[in-house]
Ligand SMILES: CC(=O)SCCNC(=O)CCNC(=O)[C@H](O)C(C)(C)COP(=O)(O)OP(=O)(O)OC[C@H]1O[C@@H](n2cnc3c(N)ncnc32)[C@H](O)[C@@H]1OP(=O)(O)O
């Protein structure tokens with residue numbers, strides 16, 4: 001095999017078909033099962049979008065009601081999962097907690113080794129229902145606070161915020177959170193989803209595939225970028241007494257220096273989108289609503305200044321992690337909880353892909369071009 005045939009990072013390689021989502025960089029669009037993601041984010045609950053990804057269709061009212069009842073009945077933190085989390089140090093990364101929690105859930109799920117479509121859907125829906133309690137509990141224990149029990153009168157997003165902060169969030173905050181969940185849910189063969197498909201292709205179980213996907217998501221070139229964005233803002237210094245314009249000027253200068261020093265700036269660039277991430281305008285609008293809600297115009301100044309300087313210097317556009325990071329910060333999440341929030345959403349896409357892979361499986365096993373020493377022999 002010649003050097004030219006090696007595709008580093010599998011860039012440009014089409015590895016399989018998927019009917020779950022279509023990422024189109026030419027039209028800058030993203031479809032979930034045929035529906036533009038912006039339309040789903042405008043009017044659908046995250047629960048309805050999850051069902052769409054799993055089943056291929058938006059649920060009828062009675063189907064949604066049944067799923068909502070299941071989700072509300074399965075929200076409490078499992079005592080075995082809580083016991084495992086309590087064994088983990090408070091200074092470990094929250095992604096380690098998420099990864100461990102999913103692994104423990106797998107070991108305890110009655111249908112863990114059953115890969116029938118019914119069992120897979122049940123496992124996917126259980127993960128969907130139970131993961132928010134993991135994030136909420138982990139956020140609280142790091143602040144020295146006790147667990148907050150879920151409320152069955154709230155929807156997924158409102159209850160997620162309730163369990164995390166112990167108070168009811170304002171409707172506009174709940175809505176921005178819902179929008180982030182819908183936008184993060186699915187994105188074709190990204191690194192973590194592909195990881196889940198590779199693991200599934202060996203006929204391994206769903207929880208193993210999700211656990212591996214969490215490992216792939218953790219890295220800052222993928223999901224870890226949403227927290228890395230916040231580290232940039234923190235390095236810049238968030239000054240609540242600054243005007244939007246002052247903050248933008250300072251951020252521009254910071255970015256110019258960082259690019260001159262050849263730094264890679266997390267939250268910018270994308271393997272597939274080269275003219276902008278289809279999800280950013282919707283997420284940026286949600287961030288702007290949060291800026292207004294929390295009266296923090298200086299944050300938007302930092303956002304605009306960094307984006308403008310990056311655009312002028314390198315014409316590289318923000319990806320979804322760029323507006324999502326400051327949105328979660330304003331809502332009150334600690335920075336290292338941002339990527340676990342991404343897990344809570346992407347569980348839907350990952351598990352839809354696991355089911356799709358299993359339904360038409362082929363072991364994923366590419367070739368490699370050997371470039372080590374030539375054959376030699378033990379003397
Ligand atoms: C939800 C998500 O997972 S979205 C992705 C989140 N990840 C990030 O935000 C991490 C920062 N971004 C990056 O590292 C990259 O843009 C990636 C990994 C996302 C995509 O990378 P690739 O398609 O492999 O492009 P690649 O890294 O080769 O970049 C092409 C060029 O643009 C530059 N570039 C790309 N992104 C950035 C960036 N964020 N900051 C500075 N320069 C960048 C590269 O340095 C490279 O320049 P060069 O040709 O002079 O060497």
Ligand SMILES: O=C([O-])CC(=O)C(=O)O
Nearest residue numbers: 186187189190191271272
């Ligand atoms: O598609 C990718 O490579 C990364 C991404 O945006 C996602 O997973 O949402």
